[in-house]
Amino acid sequence: MSKIKIAHILHSVGGVDVSLRQILQNINTLEFESIVIHGDSDTQALFQDKNFESIVEFKVPIHREISIKNDFLAIRKALKIIRKERPDLIHSHSTKGGVIARVIGFLTGIKVLHTPQAFSYLCTDKKIKKTAFLLIEKLLSKGNSVLLASSESELQRAIEEVGYARSKTALFNNAITPIDKVFRLSIPKTWPDKYLCSVGRPCYQKNTEELIRVLYEVNKTEDIHLVLVGVGHHADQLEMVENLVLKLNLKDKITILNWTSREDVLHITSKSKLYVSTSRYEGLPYAIIESLALSIPNVVSDCDGNRDLIKNDFNGFCIKNNDTKEFSQKIIKLLREESLHNEFSRNAKDTFLKHHNIGQKIKDLESIYKKELE
Template sequence: MRVLYVITRSDVIGGASVHLLDLANGVQEAGHEVAIVVGGHGIFIEKARERGLRCISAIHLVRPLSVINDFRFYLEFRRIVLEWKPNLIHAHSSKAGIVGRLVAKTLSIPCVFTAHGWAFTEGVATSRRILYRCIERLVANFTDKIITVSDYDRSLALRSGVGAADLIVTIHNGMPSVTEEDSVTGSSKVTRLIMVARFEAPKDHVFLVRALASLPRSDWAMDFVGDGPTMPEVKNLVSELGLEDKFFFAGACSDVSERLSKSDVFCLISNWEGLPLTVLEAMRTGLPVIASRVGGVPEAVAQQETGILVDKHDHDGLVSALSTLIGSRDLRSKMGVMGKSRFLSDFTFELMLQRTISVYSDVTKV
């Protein structure tokens, strides 16, 4: 089988990018031929080629809506498809998903679309939500199967009139296994918290900083891993609060697994989500999770068992969750063990890959 993937951005490595790189690599190792079309010439292409994946840069695939550029990309992608002759197109991200499905429909090629959190989900600006809901209703008819990464997103699509029930299937994200890192728990009196996320919407680093600043205790330190446009704002807030000795900004890192293994609690504060890979990565490491109760997060984090879920914008609830886990090493250990067990049973890469290839076989009859 020849599978052509398409995703919008190459300038960042986010959850959808990591998911696609892992998936394409797994499908290739399973004996299929794959290629990836991506906008621009960014870091994504470098990461793909490191894995031996063929990557094609699309000149006109850009994130902002643009009638001219989008039409040019339609023609560009159509030419690539005609040259490469795939048995299946698998589109990821909103822009690539829209144009990719249009091209697939006009060329009568089976097409799968993965929604890594809908662009019309709760928390997104109203005008954008209305626009993308209308678009997704239309292009759903050009799709042979829609994969949502959470039951939350599947239900949202059905409530919004995006596709019929038999068109949409949930395949939870999965993470590949890694070499075990030695966890550094020692006898330190300082609880190390970590958040691995880009500094941009939907992540809410500012809300987390303000909650930590309100803690009645000081036996903690916070590591922020990632970069992005809102980082200066967060650094300025930390400085204004006089907490430069409590917060550490590592930037984009290639040693995330090692950093997680040296941490005690994982945090992910967001205004909306699909099913974030970083939560699964933390569970894989054996860390308890404090996260916003948004999107598919509750499908991964079992409340009061593998972590603590906090309602969006609930300042007092977040302060309480932080204080609880910082104050109890035994509870952190118990939740971490249960989280790792849950990861191994429900969120492994092998399980996700098997289910995805099964979808490919169903829509292509190959």
């Protein structure tokens, strides 16, 4: 029997990059062949399968920013590749990857499975921009594509707001390989042993200013540090966050780290007291999945993605409406109550093992691929 050929199209940075690599490193290579079409200025690391064999990849001008010239070139070049490679299915990841893939799907008749990892129209509070992005999503949802959501929240939003028919949706929760080994830190440790951890660039989505305000409230009664990791890509609100840190006199209470290796991120997360997130929206955040795999309790905002992973009074606390006072009180509670912290820690690991171990869950994705070809 011939293999099913999947073409992955994406802008390969951050969680989107992690997502694809987890899929490629776990999917059955006896049944599936993969190729990758990604941006010419995103990741430099090779893509490998479960046997550590390099996967065929093509670089085209897929960039985060909207550019008529680059986007047209990306579509034209990717279309040429698709026509030559003749995949059975296209799996797009990220907003830009989804736009390019679904245009190509329309032109070639090849079915596209699209995983947004958070819809683009959520990235702004400006009404005109939000309406325009939502309209694009609505138009692209009508073609020969299936919404392959990364979380239940994303699935419901696709149906209720974007307008996908339920029959044109599927769900594959983000998942990772169990973390059996935490590597040594490859960068100098400049922060104290007692700290909170958060991963994500200062931007509208991550709502980092709210996180700084929470840190300020916590430090009124608890001496705690924050290590903010992964600031390097598209950190458009970094200056705003740094100014707030100075205004609240928190310079000695926060360490802001540029983009570093995944091994360093896992090390920092594994040694933290708690993982925290004040995001306005997510797909299904890998940083939180990794914290669960490392048995770290969470205190997070009640948004898409976060609420799918963190259950109140089980593996952490999920705070509604970015209530700064409530957020800080729950952090203080977990810092002070060791028995509760230990209970949430055990439940965090249990959540990961039951729902987000890709070694077990990859068969669900393989079944979805096969079903869409029937």
